[in-house]
Amino acid sequence: MSILPLIIFFLGMLGFLALVYLAFAGPNVQKAQAKRLGALRRRHSASTSQIAAETQLNRILAKRNTKMDNLAGRFLPRPEMLRTRLEQTGMSWTLSQYMMVSVAISILIGVFLFFKGMPILLGLLVGSFVGLAVPHMIVGFLIKRRVNKFTVKFPDAIELLVRGLRSGLPISETLSVVATEVPDPVGAEFTGVVDKMKIGKTMDEALEGTAKRLGTPEFNFFCITLAIQRETGGNLAETLSNLANVLRQRSQMKLKIKAMSAESKASAYIVGSLPFIVFAMIMTINPGYMGGFFVDERLMITGLGGLVWMGIGVFIMAKMVNFEI
Structure with a gap:
């Protein structure tokens, strides 16, 4: 079997998920606002003493990092940002624990899909993507929940x-x-x-x-x-x-805006997830019937086009119900 259709299918999946991420990530208004507020805060800070204190604190934190954390920092992209995200959850999670969970999920998903009849290369690609996406989504959910609790109190x-x-x-x-x-x-x-x-x-x-x-x-x-x-x-x-x-x-x-847009968001979630749910159910009941999407180039191109159009639709619906205060 040619590897080119698999690569095209995988790139299409990445494009679709990138559109979904951009849709629900929200606009960059908060980043620009934080940048302006940060510039105003720096006017009132003593730069020399701040740098010295930050240097001393970084040395203390560096001594606490284990060898596994240093190893994970070499392989994970942007480890400082990831370490900050883990701190925002309020949990005592480390980079090494995050990396081991991602690798374990990737291997389990890849092996499961291989025994279900999926080609080994595609199974590894899907498993790697799930292993990267699931921990990231869990961390984001915990951060959002903690920030909401902080905002209320x-x-x-x-x-x-x-x-x-x-x-x-x-x-x-x-x-x-x-x-x-x-x-x-x-x-x-x-x-x-x-x-x-x-x-x-x-x-x-x-x-x-x-x-x-x-x-x-x-x-x-x-x-x-x-x-x-x-x-x-x-x-x-x-x-x-x-x-x-x-x-x-x-x-x-x-809260008022959330209540007013709840119906539209629920409709977007149902419409966006329904094709994947049906595909997974039919794949589980009759793998041979849906197996053509992984071997037939025509079905791959058709599925890729459907994912692109679905991603555009989800992107538009998410922007329509996304409000900033």
Whole structure:
């Protein structure tokens, strides 16, 4: 059997999944917003002390990495970004564990498809793709869930800061109160901020590091509010109270939009997944009937065209129900 049709089919699958990823990844508005907020934060940071503290912290973290983590960092693309994503989940996962799970899934899927009659090369390609996609999706799901929990509890933490400031406590002491009184993940993040301040970092540097790791607009607003208030002066408690109200209204608007677009999203999920479900069911019941898609060049080209058009349709439907606040 010629290998060219298999390569064409695999490239078509990659193109379809790339369209699906771009559709549900959302626009780059948040990245541009984070870039602008980061530039404003850097105006209020002491660069020399920050670099020294970051260098010392990186040395400590480098000593904690095992040989397997260093080996995984050589093979995995962009290991620093992946390490940041693993930290965002709130779990104690390492690069080596992530790599071993990906390899195990790839081997299991490849062997399963081979015993089901799929060509060994195509089975390995599909297994490799599943082994890379499934852990990435799981990590993304855990990050999104944790960020949502943080967003829900964050206005309560700001209100606690406001009460502490109005009672006469300094901002550093109120951060410690929030770290101990507010449940995770907000309490865990503020605990990290307080710990960084204890080892010599300024509050701006500690908050900036947490903001980069979280990547949420709500925490960026909080950091910028503190930076602007120190530059312009004014009542910090009143400013933070207004910020808490804005964040609650923002959260309510998100929930309202989510409820209004739920029907359209459900329709998009059903329409997009139905062909794959039917294909898998028929493949399981009668493998010989659907086996032509892996050996007949005409069926491969037809299936590739169907995947491309389906990807375009899913992309359009996802953009129609995707709203940014």
